[in-house]
Amino acid sequence: xxxxxxIAFIYNPSNKFxxxxxxxxxxxxxxxxxxxxxxxxxxxxxxxxxxxxxxxLGKNFDVVFLAxxxxxxxxxxxIGMEKINIPVIAWSSDSHFYSxxxxxxxxxxYNISHYVGPIQEEYFYKFLPKNFKYERVFTGxxxxxxxxxxxxxxxxxDKILNSGAMGNKKLKSRIANRIINPxxxxxxxYKLRTLCNELPYVAYKGxxxxxxxxxYVEYLSSYRAAIAAxxxxxxxxxxxxxxxxxxxxxxxxxxxxxELLGFEDGxxxxxxxxxxxxxxxxxxxxxxxxIKWSKIASEGRKHVLTKLTNDNGVEQLVNHIENILNxx
Numbered sequence: 001x002x003x004x005x006x007i008a009f010i011y012n013p014s015n016k017f018x019x020x021x022x023x024x025x026x027x028x029x030x031x032x033x034x035x036x037x038x039x040x041x042x043x044x045x046x047x048x049x050x051x052x053x054x055x056x057l058g059k060n061f062d063v064v065f066l067a068x069x070x071x072x073x074x075x076x077x078x079i080g081m082e083k084i085n086i087p088v089i090a091w092s093s094d095s096h097f098y099s100x101x102x103x104x105x106x107x108x109x110y111n112i113s114h115y116v117g118p119i120q121e122e123y124f125y126k127f128l129p130k131n132f133k134y135e136r137v138f139t140g141x142x143x144x145x146x147x148x149x150x151x152x153x154x155x156x157x158d159k160i161l162n163s164g165a166m167g168n169k170k171l172k173s174r175i176a177n178r179i180i181n182p183x184x185x186x187x188x189x190y191k192l193r194t195l196c197n198e199l200p201y202v203a204y205k206g207x208x209x210x211x212x213x214x215x216y217v218e219y220l221s222s223y224r225a226a227i228a229a230x231x232x233x234x235x236x237x238x239x240x241x242x243x244x245x246x247x248x249x250x251x252x253x254x255x256x257x258x259e260l261l262g263f264e265d266g267x268x269x270x271x272x273x274x275x276x277x278x279x280x281x282x283x284x285x286x287x288x289x290x291i292k293w294s295k296i297a298s299e300g301r302k303h304v305l306t307k308l309t310n311d312n313g314v315e316q317l318v319n320h321i322e323n324i325l326n327x328x
């Protein structure tokens with residue numbers, strides 16, 4: 001029997017994305033559940049809020065895995081990392097935020113040798129040095145949460161659901177954000193999603209506090225069709241909406257590289273962009289009972305549940321860790 005890879009996972013237990021109580025539980029299910037389920041690894045969890053001493057980790061583990069590059073995902077301070085001689089892998093997402101910190105200081109202090117995360121390489125290297133070793137590892141959905149959904153035929157058909165964060169379309173807000181919040185505003189990340197909200201047949205309900213009014217999967221699966229649109233890179237919403245059995249109108253462009261998720265236009269989703277989204281919406285609304293829409297929705301759901309789950313994502317991560325260990 002092959003020996004399991006021993007991983008020391010360092011995280012901050014009070015981080016809102018790792019508590020299981022936030023509306024966005026993606027990382028919670030991935031890190032706190034899916035990692036444990038993989039039979040090829042043995043994960044030991046080190047949860048600490050303030051200060052963690054990692055100087056002895058090299059004696060009992062093959063790899064150190066940090067729940068975040070810096071900030072809320074990990075303890076406020078990690079010491080002793082310069083004393084270990086095993087790979088240190090840091091999870092990296094939203095790379096644009098790293099321009100606000102001294103990322104090189106953390107890179108050296110934590111002895112980071114590799115980075116992994118859900119965004120495409122081009123976006124990672126837009127903000128971080130080319131000599132940082134990075135591998136795209138998509139997380140996926142927690143499949144068990146998407147088993148109970150409404151029948152496609154019983155869903156709302158004359159509206160297209162839009163959900164999630166939005167930008168501010170007002171010119172004054174866009175100018176202000178360009179100055180004080182460059183490349184981090186809602187308009188920058190969700191331009192098409194925001195534009196869709198102007199249409200009378202698009203239904204939108206935002207988040208109240210830290211949650212949707214109803215269960216998120218229940219909410220999604222009450223509509224036949226829904227929108228998944230992020231400007232810079234594909235978000236988890238692309239998988240969540242589709243796994244809920246919705247006909248997914250999916251923003252796919254040269255910029256956001258959403259084709260990396262493996263969906264096919266007209267087969268597992270309907271691809272949209274800023275030029276054709278109204279036309280695509282109208283095509284569906286004018287023939288909402290056409291069986292082709294339910295077939296596309298069904299194939300899209302099948303694609304996610306077989307290829308884009310948390311377990312798929314962890315398997316990809318473990319393959320990468322194995323390659324790191326074998327090459328070292």
